[in-house]
Amino acid sequence: MPELLETQNNETETVLLIGVVLRGEEEWKVKDTMDELAQLAESAGAVVAGRFLVRQQKIKAGHYIGTGKAEEISDWIKENRVSMVVFDDDLTPAQGRNLQNVFETRVLDRTQLILDIFAQRAQTKEGCLQVELAQHQYLLPRLRNMWTHLERQKGGIGLRGPGETQLEMDRRRLQDLVRTLKRDLELVRTRRTEQRRGRRRHGWALVSIVGYTNAGKSTLLNRLSGADIYTENQLFATLDPTTRQVELPNHEPMLMTDTVGFIQKLPHHLVDSFKATLEEVVEADLLVHVIDASHPQVETQIEAVHKVLDEIGGLEKPMLYVFNKIDDEKGRNAAKRLARQFQKSVCVSAQTGENIDALFDELADCLKGRKVELKLSVPLSEGKLLSVLQKNASILEQEYEGDRADLLVRVSPQLAAQCRPFSTEEEPENEW
Structure with a gap:
């Protein structure tokens, strides 16, 4: 699971925010998303200790912001005792690992921060399933970063170490979990579809x-x-x-x-x-x-x-x-x-x-435009239809004569199809 914004002793996290302005990019737009990132951090329960806006030609493959700027920021982190760094963009697994080594503190990106907030706020089973699926899908390509302590285990025929074995086991386990979550969510989608059909019928x-x-x-x-x-x-x-x-x-x-x-x-x-x-x-x-x-x-x-x-x-x-x-x-x-x-x-x-x-x-x-106005003459023996009309139609006028009910109703097109055998008009009026 992605790291959550909480410390072992329940102290408030202090975070440093980092954004990057590339050549040709409008700086005000980056500052705007940085303001939003600060709000996200506060929503997650953290305190923003500072911001760095890095201007560079292009994204650096190894450290995202380049080693020189990373070292400069690392000194600031140590001076201000920041417990976590959050980037305004998504990092690759290698970039996250490299930056964490330089900063000597936890490094998160925008997606991890959003996932943390989602994990805090989800209450229903459906919400929790959706958050868990997003977390596992984010984590899957980043598994290797979690097993750096086993890098001394060299692979090869006859020499495959426990680190590689454990990595593959965890990858398969995560893939199985993702498939299970997708199946569960497909059941949720099916149930929601049935609920919508029921609402439309009414x-x-x-x-x-x-x-x-x-x-x-x-x-x-x-x-x-x-x-x-x-x-x-x-x-x-x-x-x-x-x-x-x-x-x-x-x-x-x-x-x-x-x-x-x-x-x-x-x-x-x-x-x-x-x-x-x-x-x-x-x-x-x-x-x-x-x-x-x-x-x-x-x-x-x-x-x-x-x-x-x-x-x-x-x-x-x-x-x-x-x-x-x-x-x-x-x-x-x-x-x-x-x-x-x-x-x-x-x-x-x-x-x-x-x-x-x-x-x-x-x-x-x-x-x-969703409603049709109809004049109906319905036999009282059609109790089921009359009950449906009472629940799901707007009854503008009603009068009972003998064994029939004369009604002026406003109904959905679906319900109008059920009512047309009892319509006293050749063509329904499309009003309202």
Whole structure:
């Protein structure tokens, strides 16, 4: 497993952050991701002792930043008693090993830091499975680095040492674990697919909340549904997806799911590991993209979310942009400016509830094409259908005459197909 941010005596970790600016790269972008790396470190429970921004022509194969700069940073580490170094980019196994030898302290990269936070925040069985898969997939190519104390064992015919044997045994064991985890997650995906089919049969609108981490997604879901999901001003405060029922002003129900937040430089294998969760995004009828309008790099965050959505096949889904945190003056001004760039958008404060009614109206407008209005005359002997209509349709009018119920209902296309034998109209109206 990747190393976690905790010491044996439970003391707080002090970390040094290192980023690299390559020739032709914009320095402000690297500084922005370094700010995010600092937030990640703090979310993991560490204290940032300092930062180094290294400018160089290209990445050095051996030490990533070159031996001279590594020695300079090593002196700083010893003077300031830093317990760990975190790089803003992913390191190869060899680079991590070489840097650790120079610094004489633990060296992590951005992915290891994210994995540590995920491991802390995952609560459900599904979340833990996804985190464990990502950890093992990250660890697999790095096994050799863990067995450097056995390097004296030379291989060769008749001379294969226990170090090589143990390495191969661990590699096979990890590969078996990865296969087992993938099978378990495939069962999760199958179960989620069945749940979505059930929801669609009953006419539920499926809405997924997406957005950059710490944009206010969980706070917004709490505001809309009256739920009490954990929220905190930190990156990846919630990891496990949460689904809640929300009723629109026209009394139409929908199911809204809060998904894992996105960040810049989100590792590809993390996206792959969380496919079971991210499928909620792909299968949704509508995406609600929550944006922290008060953030200084709000445009960059929007681009990062779009990049991940494009990667998982969700960018073409209908999307409502929600510019959050207008209770902040800077956020209010930015939200007004940004909202003009998007056809479907609304400015709100999930924290205070400001303009939430306008968001409800926009949600109803975005989902209006999902319903069909029908006039029905249903025999009372069709008790099963009447029960389904009571649970899953909006009944606008109802009147009972003899052994029949005359109804005006608004239903999903799937339910409309079941009701058409009892329709009193030749063609249903597509309204709402």
